[in-house]
Amino acid sequence: MTGKPLAAIVSAGLSRFGKLDGLSAREIFQQAGKEAFDRCPNLDPRKDIKALFVGHMMESTEHQGHTGPMVADWLGLNPIPASRTENACASSGVALRCGIQAVASGLADTVIVGGVEKQTHLPTSDTTEYLALSADNFFEQWHGFTFPALFALIARAHMHEYGTREEHLAMIAVKNHSNGSKNPKAHIQKEITVEQAMTSRIVASPLKLFDCSLISDGASCVILTRPELAKKFADNPVYVLGSGQASDTIGLYEREDLTSLKASILASREAYKMAGIEPKDVDVAEVHDCFTIAELVAYEDLGFCAKGDGGRLIESGETKLTGSIPVNTSGGLKSKGHPVGATGVAQAYEVYLQLTGQADHRQVKDPEIGLTHNVGGHGSTSVVHVYKTSK
Template identity: 70%
Template sequence: MKGKPLVSIVSAGLSKFGKLEGLYGREIFAEAVKEAFDRCPNLNPKDDIQALFVGHMGESYEHQGHTGATMADWAGLLHIPATRTETACASSAAALRAGIFAVLSGLYDVVMVGGVEKMTHRTTAEVTEFLAMASDFPFEQWHGITFPGLYALMATAHMHEYGTTEEHLAMVAVKNHHNGFLNPKAHMQKEVTLEKALSSRVVAWPLKLYDCSLITDGASCLIITKPEIARKYTDTPIQIIGSGQASDSIGIYERSSFTSLIAAKIAAKQAYEMAEVKPEDVDVAEVHDCFTIAEIIAYEDLGFCMPGEGGHFIENGETRLDGKHPVNTSGGLKSKGHPVGATGTAQAYEIYLQLTGQAEKRQVKDAKIGLAHNVGGSGATAAVHIFRSE
């Protein structure tokens, strides 16, 4: 399949991200689906969508499982096969892969993939506990370590090994808040200065408030088709040309490195090889900045810079909107927000806007190749997708 399109994306939808009081997850998902249908008037929602795959991390938030059928019901997609995928914070990248496999198998021509999470009605303590279920129970959760704590371990290791500083971490927050400020759907549309980020309260040292992603409600979806029929639905399809996914030990204590996510490196290698694309060919990327250190590690794992160089990469402005390698033009998980199950396909939504020239104030000039990097938990799952404009 080298360099060949796996599937085309003919439409995409994203709900507003934020604290969406009084709405159920299913209503938020329906908002994303409505946008995808509105963008694609040539598609008949009742007859054309043949299957739904939806990423959702946790039943605990809304006391609601059976997410596939629930979302299909509220999206007006009754009676089609509807299936939930779960790989922690990478749940909707897994939904996207399931959709790709379904189309590539020849069984379906048109499939919807997406993700959803409703989180903000629960307390931070509850959310922290629910999220921690994606880490190892006996050796991590049981001892009280949380995701901020696990990523803080990676940050201190990176600082120790490579001289990365708290300022480098804060620079990621400043950049992503700037991009999120330009994104009307972002949870926190607010610029942040380096001083403010650095002086914010410590959550798990060296990670401070502005080094952490947001607890967010949101949903996202994509409509994917066989490439040969994409133009029946839109004049501006984009193609997915590479897809990779890998896993690693559930506990980070068993890993050979704290400064790199092996699963992300393997997933990236698979996606690059399939797409016949090199890191330097990528015009725009959305990466999994659940904590600022995760974005710095992502630069290195994706080959945008050498191992250990991530701190200098952000410092030199390489990943700003006007830099050579714009990263997280949406605002990322830091500012757009991180409704965990929705994040993977929300990243693909931003790439869809960028490659079809619809990203408005965040538009990267002449963007033709895009990449999305989605991580589950502390890196026990990672998925990478590569996209090309047609």
């Protein structure tokens, strides 16, 4: 018996992900908003939408702050309350939770939540430095730690402790690129082999090019309403059953254990409890594969396998599209791309498509329960949501 829904998703939109030259963040967000409005003809955005929450991490890269009212303006939604959330790469996972809280508390009947990021106009070195701001300044940033380097430490620790091999990480890249090749909105839409992944250039050993997520532009949004109102807007709404969020130290060096993200364990347990489900009930999941090792650790933290068994899970093929727990059907951050502020809600977009049977060539068979897992930094924030079809 699952829990009582907190809110319902009645529509969703996503821009194309990739290097979107000539488009600013506001124009990219407008693309995602237009798709969500077009998908939901029974909704009158100006009349029905009562608040906007948008995740945006690196807003100063365009010399344009105040993202909330700006994107509300570009969707024609002023004067509704419009707010920006910033939690590093979990910025829009947190925006989603804020939207759910607004609907569940009765503060607003219907809201739009989303995320946006514009980062490909900068050189990689500048983007890397902006991203590193979400690690500890005193002991990490100033010693030259970047996110590839921090996740390389996590990978080394996991390999040492549990015998995880570089091939396991390459298998995750191969799976996610295969899924991304079926996603017309993905940044890179091509299959790769384990050999290509294993021989790609070293970024921060043991992580190589194909272990890293992409630096992308993109935007995402979903429209949330009270469960009782959902059928007014959509025949097949998706219900949000559980929401969990947790925080952890800002420095990786302060953690007792490098082989798991405690915030993900706590956030997922909160979401599972609220939803009244167990990890084995999840039929499809989008997890935060900012690096391949992050997906492997997520398998364990979310309870899809026992601690230390992440390597064996990817080897078994069970997280492929045809497996018992398909993970990152969209291509994930690895192949669909990682416009950081947009990522959390982009995961919800994919789960919405999967649970409403709209995922085309990457559709998994009859999923009922979906999950999203969005991480900020190296797990200083983690947000997990659980969803259910209207069946």
